Amino acid sequence: MTRTVYVNGEYVPETEAKISIFDRAFLFADGVYEVTSVLDGKLIDFDGHAKRLQRSLDELKMRSPVTTEELLEIHRELVRVNEIDEGLIYLQVTRGAAADRDFAFPPEDTPPGIVLFTQNKPGLANNPTAQKGIKVISFEDLRWGRRDIKTVQLLYPSLGKMAAKEQGCDDAWLVEDGFVTEGTSNNAYIVTKEGTIVTRQLSNDILHGITRAAVLRFAREAQIKVEERPFTIEEAQNAKEAFFTSASAFVMPVVEIDGEKVGDGTVGDMVPRIREIYLEEMRKAAV
């Protein structure tokens, strides 16, 4: 089936979608994005993603071409026409197409660009990988200093992911000054022997994950202790359990780090429990 996508105000078949070669996202990675998951044909935490999009835009002094209400409508229409029951919606807003390539921002009245498309992912929630867990490597964090802004500048995380694949692993945890910042496309956590969830505190060093916010809220509500502080790869290797969160993978166990088993190398009790609570609560609140 040919997907219908949304490009600069129009719903078009993916094969007919066009953007300018002068679009700032293409030339300067001058764009921000969001990925929202769809379960039972409904949007998971749309509000959280819309708020973070606005924050990314504000930080970069970029205008949004649409209101939040319009954005919700576009998401819903794409889910409807593409018949998505489980999947993802990718959204990108750019500073638009300037008249020529120029480092300076284009004039204020340049229309921002916007693209949305769906990715059909049947089995997103019942992902068998969640039963098995994944393996990660550590990888030096050489990204820029504003990782809190969700820009489309993703080449370095892509290199990290490829380094992991070359070593027969699934992902990389990025390390700066001896401490884990986050995964290439997710937030990183450990569970200590005492059952405390540890994850790095929010700052410009990491993306403020929408899934992270929800998971920490549910954990606290379930009386699980949470510590927001940095941890090392060594501490993670010696932890009871480890996991990551993202809007597309939800809560995912990590069972091996740099060839060392976490715990006994199998999925523990806490991570599946958190995944279950997350999915249950988010399905209830989906729009």
Ligand code: PMP
């Ligand atoms: N950190 C990075 C670097 C990411 O790319 C992502 C996912 N886009 C996350 C964390 C997780 O954020 P969220 O839970 O909002 O998907």
